[in-house]
Structure formats: structure tokens, C-alpha cells
Amino acid sequence: MRRVLLFGLALALLAGLAGAVLWVASGAGGVHAPGWYARSVHPLRYEDAIRASARRNDLDPALVAAVIYAESRFDAGARSDHGAVGLMQVLPETAAQIAGETGGVTFVPADLEDPRVNIRYGCYYLRSVLDSFGGDCVAAVAAYNAGAGAVSGWEAAARAAGHRLRLADIPYAETRAYVSRVLEARRIYRQAYGDRLRRLT
Numbered sequence: 001m002r003r004v005l006l007f008g009l010a011l012a013l014l015a016g017l018a019g020a021v022l023w024v025a026s027g028a029g030g031v032h033a034p035g036w037y038a039r040s041v042h043p044l045r046y047e048d049a050i051r052a053s054a055r056r057n058d059l060d061p062a063l064v065a066a067v068i069y070a071e072s073r074f075d076a077g078a079r080s081d082h083g084a085v086g087l088m089q090v091l092p093e094t095a096a097q098i099a100g101e102t103g104g105v106t107f108v109p110a111d112l113e114d115p116r117v118n119i120r121y122g123c124y125y126l127r128s129v130l131d132s133f134g135g136d137c138v139a140a141v142a143a144y145n146a147g148a149g150a151v152s153g154w155e156a157a158a159r160a161a162g163h164r165l166r167l168a169d170i171p172y173a174e175t176r177a178y179v180s181r182v183l184e185a186r187r188i189y190r191q192a193y194g195d196r197l198r199r200l201t
Contacts, residue, residue, distance in 0.1 A: 035191075035192050038191065039193070043069075043074055044193055044196065047193075047196055047197070049116045054199070056120075059126060061198070062186045064122075065193075065197060067144060070178060094121075095109070099121075125144070129148055133165075138165050139164075141178070141179045142154070142170055142175050145179070146174075
């Protein structure tokens with residue numbers, strides 16, 4: 001009897017997993033993925049640090065989580081080939097500049113390995129590019145990936161054409177994919193985590 005029950009439970013679990021796979025494969029997962037599945041694919045860690053730094057910099061915590069997801073998949077030890085470090089893949093030279101602007105006189109590059117410091121500096125930079133582009137999230141996220149200098153030219157061309165910067169206006173395929181990934185992840189984080197990533201006023 002016990003074997004029959006265990007076998008039945010195993011079949012039920014497999015059926016549930018198969019249903020989730022079919023849900024995503026059918027395209028429905030991108031819009032109405034079950035909460036447990038969205039949370040398994042888009043994990044959330046360091047939420048207290050995310051909420052604190054988001055509040056300090058007047059950012060949407062779901063956007064911060066989405067940038068972390070796109071940059072490092074929440075791996076605090078991540079390092080890029082270009083020398084970017086940690087959760088939000090902050091370059092040491094960028095962090096040193098931020099430290100100078102914010103009074104962080106004791107900053108050393110190893111500080112970026114601390115998730116709280118990394119999120120604080122990444123949020124500061126994200127706020128600065130949002131301000132540079134008048135709050136335009138597409139331009140700001142593109143600048144987080146490709147640099148504000150490149151995006152300034154794209155944004156100026158878009159304005160000359162009578163509209164804000166759109167994905168189609170971004171000439172770098174990597175940056176287009178990055179912006180799309182971040183914006184989609186922001187939607188998922190808002191939906192999957194609700195009040196845990198609610199913007200505080």
C-alpha cells in the first residue's frame with residue numbers, strides 16, 4: 001500500500017512539473033506563470049538591502065532586483081571579464097567615483113564583494129543614469145549596460161525623431177536584449193513578490 005501511495009505521489013509531482021513546462025513552452029508562462037514557478041526562475045535574495053537602497057535612491061525595488069538578476073543572477077561573487085564585481089556588476093573605478101561623491105573615504109575595491117555595499121553603489125549609479133535621462137527607464141537601463149555616453153547619442157536621435165528612446169532605436173544587439181530582459185524581469189518580480197518589493201514612500 002505504501003509503495004502505491006509513493007508511486008502515486010511521484011506521478012503527481014511529475015505531472016505538476018510537466019504542466020509547468022508546458023505552461024512556459026506554450027507562451028503562457030511569460031504572462032501568467034504560477035507564482036511558485038516565477039519565484040523559482042527569478043529568485044530574490046538580499047531583499048532588505050534592495051529595499052533600503054531603493055528607498056534611499058527613490059528607485060523601484062523590483063527594478064533593482066531585475067538589474068541584479070540580469071547582471072549576476074544574485075551571485076555575490078560574480079566577476080565579469082571587464083572587471084565588474086558583485087551583484088550589480090559595479091566597476092571598481094565607478095565605485096571609487098561614487099565613494100568620492102558620497103563621502104565614502106575608506107572605500108577599497110574589495111568592499112564591492114559585500115552585497116550591501118554593492119547594491120548601495122549600484123543603486124546610486126542607477127539613480128544617476130535615470131536622472132541623466134529624465135527618468136526614462138529604457139534609456140537608463142541601456143546606459144547601465146552600454147554606458148551613458150553611447151546612450152546619449154541614441155536618445156538624442158530618438159528625440160530628434162519625435163519620440164523617447166525605444167528598444168528598436170538601440171543599435172547594440174546585446175544592449176537591446178539586456179534592456180528587454182531587465183524590463184521583463186521587473187514585471188515578473190513585481191508580480192511574483194508583491195509587497196516584498198513594494199516601493200516605499
